[in-house]
Amino acid sequence: MEKNKAIVLVSGGLDSATTLAIARREGYACYALTFLYGQRHRRETDAARRVCESLGAVEQRVVEIDLAAFGGSALTDSRIDVPKDRDSLDRATDIPVTYVPARNTIFLSYALAWAEVLGAFDLFIGVNSTDYSGYPDCRAEFVAAYEAMANLATAAAVEGKGRYRIRAPIIEMTKAQIIRTGTRLGVDYALTHSCYDPDAQGRSCGRCDSCRLRLRGFAEAGLTDPVAYVPPDR
Amino acid sequence: MEKNKAIVLVSGGLDSATTLAIARREGYACYALTFLYGQRHRRETDAARRVCESLGAVEQRVVEIDLAAFGGSALTDSRIDVPKDRDSLDRATDIPVTYVPARNTIFLSYALAWAEVLGAFDLFIGVNSTDYSGYPDCRAEFVAAYEAMANLATAAAVEGKGRYRIRAPIIEMTKAQIIRTGTRLGVDYALTHSCYDPDAQGRSCGRCDSCRLRLRGFAEAGLTDPVAYVPPDR
Numbered sequence: 001m002e003k004n005k006a007i008v009l010v011s012g013g014l015d016s017a018t019t020l021a022i023a024r025r026e027g028y029a030c031y032a033l034t035f036l037y038g039q040r041h042r043r044e045t046d047a048a049r050r051v052c053e054s055l056g057a058v059e060q061r062v063v064e065i066d067l068a069a070f071g072g073s074a075l076t077d078s079r080i081d082v083p084k085d086r087d088s089l090d091r092a093t094d095i096p097v098t099y100v101p102a103r104n105t106i107f108l109s110y111a112l113a114w115a116e117v118l119g120a121f122d123l124f125i126g127v128n129s130t131d132y133s134g135y136p137d138c139r140a141e142f143v144a145a146y147e148a149m150a151n152l153a154t155a156a157a158v159e160g161k162g163r164y165r166i167r168a169p170i171i172e173m174t175k176a177q178i179i180r181t182g183t184r185l186g187v188d189y190a191l192t193h194s195c196y197d198p199d200a201q202g203r204s205c206g207r208c209d210s211c212r213l214r215l216r217g218f219a220e221a222g223l224t225d226p227v228a229y230v231p232p233d234r
Numbered sequence: 235m236e237k238n239k240a241i242v243l244v245s246g247g248l249d250s251a252t253t254l255a256i257a258r259r260e261g262y263a264c265y266a267l268t269f270l271y272g273q274r275h276r277r278e279t280d281a282a283r284r285v286c287e288s289l290g291a292v293e294q295r296v297v298e299i300d301l302a303a304f305g306g307s308a309l310t311d312s313r314i315d316v317p318k319d320r321d322s323l324d325r326a327t328d329i330p331v332t333y334v335p336a337r338n339t340i341f342l343s344y345a346l347a348w349a350e351v352l353g354a355f356d357l358f359i360g361v362n363s364t365d366y367s368g369y370p371d372c373r374a375e376f377v378a379a380y381e382a383m384a385n386l387a388t389a390a391a392v393e394g395k396g397r398y399r400i401r402a403p404i405i406e407m408t409k410a411q412i413i414r415t416g417t418r419l420g421v422d423y424a425l426t427h428s429c430y431d432p433d434a435q436g437r438s439c440g441r442c443d444s445c446r447l448r449l450r451g452f453a454e455a456g457l458t459d460p461v462a463y464v465p466p467d468r
Contacts, residue, residue: 063300063303066297066298100347101346101350101388101389102343102387103347105346105347105387112339113301113339114304114335136388136391137387142387145382149339149376149382152370152373152376152379153336153380154370155335
């Protein structure tokens with residue numbers, strides 16, 4: 001019997017690698033979608049390619065989108081510094097400057113277009129609300145609202161061919177739970193990349209929100225992070 | 235007092251030109267967003283530029299997006315023919331091959347990103363359900379669901395800075411009503427372009443769904459369409 005198809009958003013980070021492993025474990029033929037969006041570095045997309053190969057994605061497409069045209073984020077605008085050593089690492093009351101306006105909305109919209117062409121109805125996204133650093137588009141309310149919209153937006157849904165599901169399997173997990181789950185499913189976290197601001201050799205800074213959440217997750221999981229970090233200043 | 239900002243999706247067609255004129259009449263400072271998306275011709279985006287200039291948009295951004303990468307539509311895939319002289323011009327029971335998967339979902343997502351950066355809360359889109367040729371993402375249910383999602387997706391909404399509104403002012407109008415409204419507001423329809431399949435001189439075919447809806451609209455409005463058409467075969 002032919003496998004059901006799923007679109008999986010794969011960024012090259014730890015969360016999306018784990019999400020891809022979960023989708024594959026559920027038996028889907030996985031079509032991976034990766035975005036190049038004016039990041040300061042392409043290291044993350046190289047990581048995405050390695051992750052897709054290692055976890056048996058049927059196909060990976062890389063779509064270049066120009067989010068930097070609109071600015072507004074430290075991740076797409078080189079004039080805004082990536083913050084380091086922030087006090088409020090946990091569930092922030094304010095949304096950090098690394099937030100990219102409408103990023104997941106745009107990513108899911110491309111995924112929806114591809115899903116419709118492929119005849120896929122399951123869209124996997126590795127958003128996480130526990131360690132979410134204050135991003136509004138990483139919450140369950142957003143995911144549910146997107147799913148409702150998708151089922152009114154598309155020919156396949158309107159014609160009754162199926163119902164789209166936005167799947168966010170790690171949304172309620174802690175970073176440690178994500179790492180334990182992925183490790184059990186065979187994810188090689190050495191292939192992933194999380195740092196917002198790596199050095200010229202590609203070593204992670206260890207101080208941005210993304211590095212600190214990752215390091216804390218490995219520590220809580222009782223595991224060692226296999227990626228290379230810049231040694232701390234004396 | 236500073237004007238409120240609005241994002242207006244401007245394609246170069248008749249509907250979006252009228253929508254821009256309505257937004258301007260309502261007093262907004264209009265920021266126009268146009269997409270290049272693997273169309274067979276760039277005539278429509280040239281028309282968009284002329285329309286934005288003539289109707290006083292504060293700024294126009296043109297974003298190139300690669301919808302052709304996914305295929306699935308006669309408007310983005312050169313292997314699928316644009317249908318001519320279809321019987322079922324009116325509210326179709328089947329969705330035509332000129333439907334582009336998730337197009338308006340993607341367009342609105344970019345508009346939302348720009349709105350968030352600019353501090354705009356009104357997004358105007360010239361969708362129309364009366365003459366909609368069977369596109370699911372031109373219906374009021376879709377617009378309402380998108381608005382609900384947008385207000386959960388963004389930092390500005392979550393922080394209580396404002397509530398996004400997806401404005402579709404011509405959604406219930408007939409083509410004749412749209413043309414009469416635009417004419418009253420000073421839209422020069424000679425600057426617009428609607429044809430899916432113009433000839434090498436840029437003349438409209440007169441036979442695709444888009445041309446036929448346009449021509450019927452002008453006829454019902456008792457006006458003459460100022461654009462050039464290919465003469466009919468003998």
